[in-house]
Amino acid sequence: xxxxxxxxxxxxxxxxxxxxxxxxxxxxxxxxxxxxxxxxxxxxxxxxxxxxxxxxxxxxxxxxxxxxxxxxxxxxxxxxxxxxxxxxxxxxxxxxxxxxxxxxxxxxxxxxxxxxxxxxxxxxxxxxxxxxxxxxxxxxxxxxxxxxxxxxxxxxxxxxxxxxxxxxxxxxxxxxxxxxxxxxxxxxxxxxxxxxxxxxxxxxxxxxxxxxxxxxxxxxxxxxxxxxxxxxxxxxxxxxxxxxxxxxxxxxxxxxxxx
Numbered sequence: 001x002x003x004x005x006x007x008x009x010x011x012x013x014x015x016x017x018x019x020x021x022x023x024x025x026x027x028x029x030x031x032x033x034x035x036x037x038x039x040x041x042x043x044x045x046x047x048x049x050x051x052x053x054x055x056x057x058x059x060x061x062x063x064x065x066x067x068x069x070x071x072x073x074x075x076x077x078x079x080x081x082x083x084x085x086x087x088x089x090x091x092x093x094x095x096x097x098x099x100x101x102x103x104x105x106x107x108x109x110x111x112x113x114x115x116x117x118x119x120x121x122x123x124x125x126x127x128x129x130x131x132x133x134x135x136x137x138x139x140x141x142x143x144x145x146x147x148x149x150x151x152x153x154x155x156x157x158x159x160x161x162x163x164x165x166x167x168x169x170x171x172x173x174x175x176x177x178x179x180x181x182x183x184x185x186x187x188x189x190x191x192x193x194x195x196x197x198x199x200x201x202x203x204x205x206x207x208x209x210x211x212x213x214x215x216x217x218x219x220x221x222x223x224x225x226x227x228x229x230x231x232x233x234x235x236x237x238x239x240x241x242x243x244x245x246x247x248x249x250x251x252x253x254x255x256x257x258x259x
Contacts, residue, residue, distance in 0.1 A: 005031060005032050006029055006030075006031060006032075006065075006068075007030055007031060007032040007033075007034075007066070007067065007164075007165065007197040008028070008029070008030045008053070008064070008065070008066055008165070008197065008199075009028075009029050009030075009063075009064075009065040010026055010027060010028040010029070010049075010053075010062065010063070010064050010065075011027055011062055011063045011065075012025050012026075012027065012061065012062040012063070013025065013026040013027075013028075013049070013052060013059050013061075013062035013063075013064065014026075014059060014060045014061045014062055014221075015048060015052060015057060015058075015059040015060050016060060021221060022045045022048045022221055023045045023048060023049060023052070023059065023062075023221045024220065024221035024222050025062075025221070025222055026045070026049060026062070026218070026221065026222060026223055027223060028049075028216065028223055030197060030199065031197070032164075032197050033195055033196070033197060034197060034198075034213045034214065035188075035191060035197075035198040035199075035200070035211055035212055035213045035214075036198065036199050036200070036212065036213065036214050036215070036216060037199075037200045037201070037202060037207075037208045037211060037212035037214070037215045037216075037229070038199065038200070038201045038215075038216050038217075038218055039201070039202065039203070039205075039208060039215060039216070039217050039218075039243060040201075040217055040218040040219055040243070041219070041243065041252055041254075042203075044218045044219055044220065044221070045218050045220075045221045046201040046218055047091075047169060047201060049201075049218070050088075050167050050169060050199065050201065052064065053066075053071075053083075053086075053167075053199075054083055054086060054088065054167070055071065055076075055079050055080065055083050058072075059072065066082060066083075066165075067082075069082065071083065084108075084112065084161070085163050085164050085165055086163055086165040086166070086167060087157075087158035087159055087160075087161065087163035087165070087166045087167070087196075088158055088166075088167045088168075088169070089151075089154045089155055089157075089158045089166070089167070089168045089169065089171055090154065090169050091169040091170040091173055092173070092174070093142075093147075093150040093151055093153065093154040094154065095142040095150055095153060095154060095157075096142070097141065097142055097143060098141075099141075099142075100138065100139055100140065100141060101124075101128070101137055101138045101139070101140050101141070101142065101145070101153050102121050102124040102125060102128070102138030102139065103124075104142065104153060104157055105123075105124035105127055105128060105138070105153060105156045105157045105160050106120035106121060106123060106124040106157075106160060107157060108157075108160060108161045109123060109124075109160060109161060112161075113161065121138070123160055124138060124156070124160060125138050127156035127157075127159055127160045128152075128153070128156050130156065130159065130190060130193075131152040131153075131155050131156045131186050131190070132152065132182075132186070133149065133152055133153070133156070137149070137153075147174055147175060147179070148175055148176075148179035148182065148183070151171065151172075151175065151179075151183050152183070152186065155171075155183070155186055155187065155190065159190050159194060162194065163194065163196060164194065164195070164196050164197065165196060165197050165198070165199075166190075166191060166194070166196045166197070166198045166199075167198070167199050167200070168187060168198065168199070168200035168201070168202075168211075169200075169201055170201060170202055170203070170204075171183055171184075171187060171200065171202065171207065172184065172202065172204045172207045173202075173203075173204075177206075180204065180206070180207065181206075181210075184206075184207050184210045184211050185210075187200075187211050188210070188211055191211075198211075200212070205232070205244055208229065208232070209229050209232065210229075212228075212229040213228070213229065214226060214227065214228055214229070215227060215228070215229055215231070215232060217237075217239060217240050217243065219239055219252065224237070224239055225237045225239065225240050232244055238250060238251050239251050239252055
């Protein structure tokens, strides 16, 4: 698919958990080769949106079209085959403690694609090099790594199968500013190297400004604003202004339990 064509098209996406209406009609388009960052307050539906696209959650209604095919109309096996083209960096890295680093990186190759161990390990070491980690790191267990190194391993795992779509869930959470900037730079580098389409969710405005071509804001289960990263500082949208400036006072109200 050429850059500029629609890679992901989402229409009228809704999902509820009991009385909690999380997504309330999300409409979103993303062209191939572009990087979109989704911002919004905690509980606004960012992670749920990604999980719906991945097939982890089944929405109540709407459509998710990936490369021209509505994945919600597919069988589970067809959907899994289609979403296999998506690489994911999970919040907190989500590495398997019992596996060596190289096995974590090669997890999909070993257990999803059934690659030979020698081939999978070679690819894992190659991907570790792409994120600035030496081959010997592959023989360590995740517990021996710093938080920043674990994030780099998670990024190596996300790119190992050569996906054409990448999702990043709070990629800089818990990192110091310097390490966070390293992760942001690696994300940009690897997304470009793969020619991938990327969706990231983050509360980190420095990260959003750096890695995004466009930014979308979700509030109460709907997309309420979209613009370029440079528009974040000039928009007059009151919700975006409040979020970017980190103010408690504004149209976005934090729900507080009454005693």
